[in-house]
Amino acid sequence: MELTLNRAVLDIPPIGIRAFADLARSTPGAVSLTIGEPDLNTPEAVKEAAKRALDANDTHYPEGNGNLYLRQAIAAFERRRNGLAYDPEEIIVTIGATGALFAGLFTILNPGDEVIIPTPAFSLYEAIVRLCRGVPVALPTENDRFQVDPDKLRRALTAKTKAVILTSPNNPTGCVYTQETLEGLHRVLKDQPVFVLCDEVYRQLTYTDSFRSFSAYQDMHDRILVVQSFSKPYAMTGWRVGYLMADAAVRERAQMVHQYGVVAAPSFIQPACAEALNYDNSADVALFRRRRDYVYSRLTEMGLPVEKPEGAFYVFAGISQFGMDSLTFCTRMVREGLVAAVPGCYFGTEGYMRISYCYGDDELRDGLNRIQRFIRSL
Ligand SMILES: Cc1ncc(COP(=O)(O)O)c(C=O)c1O
Structure with missing residues (x-):
């Protein structure tokens, strides 16, 4: 007996970014700049409100x-x-x-x-x-x-x-x-x-x-x-x-x-x-803005084409000058340079990588140093 599944479900691929983050995780010693979520914790007042609601x-x-x-x-x-x-x-x-x-x-x-x-x-x-x-x-x-x-x-x-x-x-x-x-x-x-x-x-x-x-x-x-x-x-x-x-x-x-x-x-x-909705996130915005400035200046110093981001916590850097597709570039960067960024192909655009700055200062500096060393080695 053959049962067919919904073609719309069969036709879609698994979420690519997750697979790539897994590759970074399973590579010993690799630094990951892939994640798309704040490295902060939920504000205390928000957690307290949920606890109170549970108790009630x-x-x-x-x-x-x-x-x-x-x-x-x-x-x-x-x-x-x-x-x-x-x-x-x-x-x-x-x-x-x-x-x-x-x-x-x-x-x-x-x-x-x-x-x-x-x-x-x-x-x-x-x-x-x-x-x-x-x-x-x-x-x-x-x-x-x-x-x-x-x-x-x-x-x-x-x-x-x-x-x-x-x-x-x-x-x-x-x-x-x-x-x-x-x-x-x-x-x-x-x-x-x-x-x-x-x-x-x-x-x-x-x-x-x-x-x-x-x-x-x-x-x-x-x-x-x-x-x-x-x-x-x-x-x-x-x-x-x-x-x-x-x-x-x-x-x-x-x-x-x-x-x-x-x-x-x-x-x-x-x-x-x-x-x-009452939480004042201006200190978090200031933190991300400082990181944005750091990552943007490092990448431009390396000679990578970057449009200065005005929001979110990502930078999309051009890598077409290295003559490889973004998946090959990022895979090699994990394996040879021990640093992970997300290939542009997962966002429908070749020739770029996405770097997230949801990381602490030391991790960011280390990750960017590794990117610099990797691109120099090419
Ligand atoms: C542009 C955009 N829209 C929607 C979402 C999904 O967010 P949520 O966690 O609220 O489902 C994301 C998550 O990365 C996103 O980047």
Whole structure:
């Protein structure tokens, strides 16, 4: 008896970054600069709030879209910090930003619908679009300093385009979209029957005062979906909680995907999430900014082409001058140079490696010294 599995599931590869981090881990003496999570701990007040909730037996089914007090806290936070006007009724508390991406994309995509993904991009987008039976369409940005060129976007639009994903600050480049980019994109998209999914998981980790997001174009409120996470700004990656914000009509359907999939985000972490929104992360931002400056100056001194990141905690460095594909380069760098960075191919762009600076000063210095020695040896 032969049973076939879901072709959409069979067709997607395992998460590449994890496999590469495993290679670094299993290489004795290797330093890894691969990880995509803060090397900090969750703030004490946040942990205390979860402990109190457990002791108070806040362990029963919560509201499907997240408890009202948390959605109210999120709405107030978004208004105060990010200038976004979303009603608590337009918010779903999800299992990480990943859950928000999945609920959002599953809600809007029909089989064969195209999703434009500016590359390099967070690798889960392509896989999630495929799982939703959509068609990912890469829009390369490496020749445009990792900005999305509005004319190129216009040319990529087809009758099948259902959505565009915009990630600023970006993983893996750390770049933020300029005001000029945003205005150009808005001009192209405002009259198109296309959703714009704004992944803002690094929004609270920016090193510029001029950060603006596409989500500010609320004349497109009915077509914008905002994906957010508690993971990165509050060192809460293991808590697995994020949220989706969308116009009520979209939210009403997205909650079907979310609630039939997971019922709800866990109850006793919700008071802790509300507490996290009060956390002042400016000292953490200052720490990451200092590291960004260090890593950027070291890499430019080595002669590697780098666009200065304005957010997140990654630098995407050019390595095409060494005449190898990024997987070969990074594999050799682990084996011969005992230092690991993530090959650009895992973000859909050849000729680069992603270096994370979620590491202490000594580790960063050691890792960068090793990169320098390795590239000199080539
Ligand atoms: C751009 C981007 N979006 C979404 C996510 C997923 O975040 P979460 O931990 O909230 O699922 C990540 C994680 O690395 C990311 O880099």
